[in-house]
Amino acid sequence: MQRLQTDTISDAVPDSALLVAVANGDAAATRVLIARLAPRLLAHASRVLNDRAEAEDVVQETLVRLWKIAPEWRQGEAKVSTWCFRVLVNLCTDRLRARKPAVDIDAIAEPAADLQSVVEKMTYVARRDALSAALNTLPDRQRQAVVLRHLEERSNPDIAEIMDIGVEAVESLVARGKRALGAALRGKRAELGYEDDQ
Numbered sequence: 001m002q003r004l005q006t007d008t009i010s011d012a013v014p015d016s017a018l019l020v021a022v023a024n025g026d027a028a029a030t031r032v033l034i035a036r037l038a039p040r041l042l043a044h045a046s047r048v049l050n051d052r053a054e055a056e057d058v059v060q061e062t063l064v065r066l067w068k069i070a071p072e073w074r075q076g077e078a079k080v081s082t083w084c085f086r087v088l089v090n091l092c093t094d095r096l097r098a099r100k101p102a103v104d105i106d107a108i109a110e111p112a113a114d115l116q117s118v119v120e121k122m123t124y125v126a127r128r129d130a131l132s133a134a135l136n137t138l139p140d141r142q143r144q145a146v147v148l149r150h151l152e153e154r155s156n157p158d159i160a161e162i163m164d165i166g167v168e169a170v171e172s173l174v175a176r177g178k179r180a181l182g183a184a185l186r187g188k189r190a191e192l193g194y195e196d197d198q
Contacts, residue, residue: 015080016073023070034063037081040152041088047147048092050132058091078161085154085162089144096140134184138177145173146181 015036021029038059045055062084073080135143141163148159149170156174160167 016075019066019070019073019080020075022067023073030067033080037066037084038063040081041084044085044147044152045088045092047135047151048144049095050136054095058088058095061091062088082158082161085148086164089148089162093140093144096143130185130188131181134181137184138180142173142177142180145170146177149174150178 013032015033018029018033018036022033041059041062042055045058046052049055049058065087066080066084135146138146144163145159148154148162149156154162156167156170159170159174163170165173
């Protein structure tokens with residue numbers, strides 16, 4: 001089989017075709033597929049686990065599992081990215097269940113904000129920390145569904161496939177998660193710098 005050059009692999013080449021090349025030992029296809037999948041997987045795992053090192057481990061384990069099943073991959077049955085998110089969500093859930101309830105939200109990296117004023121930065125950090133703390137109060141499945149829907153901006157059918165549940169169950173998890181977040185954040189509007197609407 002002809003090897004692909006990293007700089008010649010078009011964005012139009014589907015992930016499933018790259019996975020076939022990966023199964024045949026093509027290093028360039030492997031690099032391209034990692035570059036496509038890893039950033040979004042890492043972003044999701046980091047949000048859910050609140051631990052960058054642990055998130056990196058989960059992403060690595062997800063990709064190792066993908067490489068292992070690559071020779072048996074049947075094109076057309078599932079999207080490679082959806083399969084990866086399903087594995088990642090399950091691995092994150094396993095890690096969360098194995099943890100103690102307390103999570104160090106100080107480990108969340110702050111994005112660079114050179115142009116923000118000190119007050120804006122403090123407000124941003126307070127809002128981020130409040131959201132992170134509120135997310136950590138949700139049951140694992142609700143947290144996964146809310147993060148996938150509202151932070152990853154995935155569709156309900158996509159989330160249903162990732163979480164291996166029905167669309168109605170996704171809608172229910174997201175709705176209950178949003179209500180629980182609202183309750184956890186109620187009364188903190190002024191503290192978080194929001195104008196009072198009432």
